[in-house]
Amino acid sequence: MKKVVTIGLGYIGLPTSALISSNDILVHGVDINPDVVDTINKGKIHIDEPDLENFVRKSVERGKLSASLKPVEADIYLIVVPTPFDKNNKPDISYVKDAIKSIINFLKEGDLIIIESTCPVGTTEKMSNLIFAKRKQLKDKIFIAYCPERVLPGNIMYELVNNDRVIGGINSKSTIMATKFYSLFVKGNLHETDARTAEMCKLVENSSRDVQIAFANELSIVCDKAGINVWELIELANKHPRVNILNPGCGVGGHCIAVDPYFIISDFKKESRLISEARKINNFKPEWCLKKIHECIEKFQRTKNKKPSIAVLGLTFKPNIDDLRESPALKIAKSLNTKNTYEVFFVEPNVNYVKGIKLTELQKACIKSDIIVKLVNHREFLELDLEKKEFIDFCSQ
Ligand SMILES: NC(=O)c1ccc[n+]([C@@H]2O[C@H](COP(=O)([O-])OP(=O)(O)OC[C@H]3O[C@@H](n4cnc5c(N)ncnc54)[C@H](O)[C@@H]3O)[C@@H](O)[C@H]2O)c1
Known part of the structure; x- marks a missing residue:
């Protein structure tokens, strides 16, 4: 039976x-982090992923999975x-x-190397040249x-088996060999192409x-200026049989x-104008939201002659998860946290702790606030008591 070496033991x-x-x-796993290896x-894991610990424990106990800081000779390298x-x-x-450099000396005739890391176009060819130069x-x-990975964290053990895969070799024999390997553990369809197309x-x-x-x-910003309810607009436009606008x-x-669009933008700057502009629009959106929040605060102060208190609902980067990485909601919250001269209550039911931000329970935050700002559409926020409150909703459906 073939032996596999995996370089990188993360998510x-x-x-x-x-x-x-x-x-x-x-499988012999390799990682440069000694804690990960230990x-x-x-038989334990260093990342949060349902079912994963079970798989790891069983494989380690059965002697099928081990880890170390250095690669060993194998037949397939991931x-x-x-x-x-x-x-x-x-x-x-x-x-x-x-x-790649860490495995070059172990390579022998017939071996298969597969890159799964998200890479700029041409990386597989570059890595092949690196190997053949030595x-x-x-x-x-x-x-x-x-062969790129497209799993959703939280559902990885299921999706690794059931998602379709795109597999592209540096030549057709490489594509065939890699496809044969994935067919050992993937039930989804395996689509063959070349390396550049797969990248x-x-x-x-x-x-x-x-x-x-x-x-x-962009539509949400246009509609705000035009005095149109963007949610109603999108619902109506999506009645068209071939239109499917997403939610702002x-x-x-x-x-x-x-992150991934930057792999294209950095290599195809002149050609990828739409992709580049989309990045700018999405990066601008938190700033725009902040401006709207500040306008609402100023209006409240002017009309009510007092400083409002504010509830900020949701800090993660998308609904119903506990992941704060690159979260635009967190960016908005942090800005409100530093600049404020008014009281702000932050609510995030999916995490217990956010560095530098004091979390408040949902009901308490809503009762104590004059303005409620919904940044993330968590299921806990679907029914809010908004009586006598100013409500700014950036993410309704
Ligand atoms: N996490 C995801 O949801 C996801 C989804 C699709 C694609 N990807 C891509 O997959 C790749 C890996 O992502 P990840 O989330 O698993 O990363 P990660 O940071 O969780 O894990 C990478 C691991 O590689 C180790 N490492 C770094 N250099 C090494 C070396 N020379 N030898 C051995 N180990 C080394 C690190 O210590 C780390 O444990 C990235 O290119 C990422 O863009 C990730």
């Missing part, structure tokens, strides 16, 4: 390793390391390069492919979401939709 690498090893394939070898951005929104593929004799004798496919999926959300966000919100956050 994607660990569930992938756990799933593959649960299919009786020997935790996994104890690269699942981070691809962050620098301050100028340029992607940094140095982790992928380091991961190991010329392996040219055309090993298989290299790209672009991942970037386009989230860019497409970003552009559609930007359209909705207070911006776009998280680590995928708000």
Whole structure:
């Protein structure tokens, strides 16, 4: 039976390793973080993901999964390391390069290398060149492919098995070999293409979401100026059989939709004008929301001759999750927290603690406030008692 080495044991690498090893394939996971390695070898996990600990514990107990700081010789290598951005929104593929360098000396004829990290177009080719520059004799004798990951955190163990996958090799033999490998543990359809198309496919999926959300966000700003209720407008426009406008919100956050478009923008600046503009619109939306909140506060002070107290509902980057990464709602909340001369109550039912922000229970915050601002459409906020309150809703349906 073939042996797999996974480089990177984070949110994607660990569930992938756990799933593959649960299919009786020997997996050796590698991570540069010693705490991660120790935790996994104890059959435990360092990230929050339903079902994952069960998979890891069983695989470790059965001797099918182990972790270490260094790679070992294997037949299949999966690269699942981070691809962050620098301050100028340029992607940094140095982790992928380091991961490839760490396995170069182990490679032998017939091996398969698959990159799963989200990467700029052309990265798989670049990594192939890196390998063949050092190991010329392996040219055309090993298989290299790209297969992006599109799982939703919180549902990873299900989606790893059931989602369709796009698989693109540096040549058709590589595509075929990689597809054969995924067919061992994926039930979704496996779609074959070339490496560049597979790389672009991942970037386009989230860019497409970003552009559609930007359209909705732009509409909300236009409608506000035109004195039109954007929610009613979208509901009516969506009665058209071929129109499906998304809901506006207070911006776009998280680590995928708000990030992946920059992989395209940084390499295709002149050509990706719509994608670039969508990013700007979605980045601007929290600022616009803040301006609307301040206008409401000023109006309240003018007409009621007193300072209002405010309830801010929702801080995560989307409804009904506990993830605050790149959250536009959190950005708005932080700004209200620092600049205020009025009392602000922050409500986030999905987390217990937010650094620098004091959380208040929903009912108490609403009773004590004059103005209620809804930033995230959590299920807890669907029925609010708004009697005698000013209500600003940036995310209704
Ligand atoms: N998290 C998601 O929901 C998601 C979804 C789709 C795609 N992706 C992409 O998958 C890739 C991995 O993301 P993630 O969320 O798993 O990242 P992560 O930060 O959770 O995990 C990456 C792990 O790689 C380790 N690492 C870094 N360099 C290494 C090296 N040279 N050798 C061994 N280990 C190394 C880190 O210590 C870390 O534990 C990224 O490119 C990301 O964009 C993530």
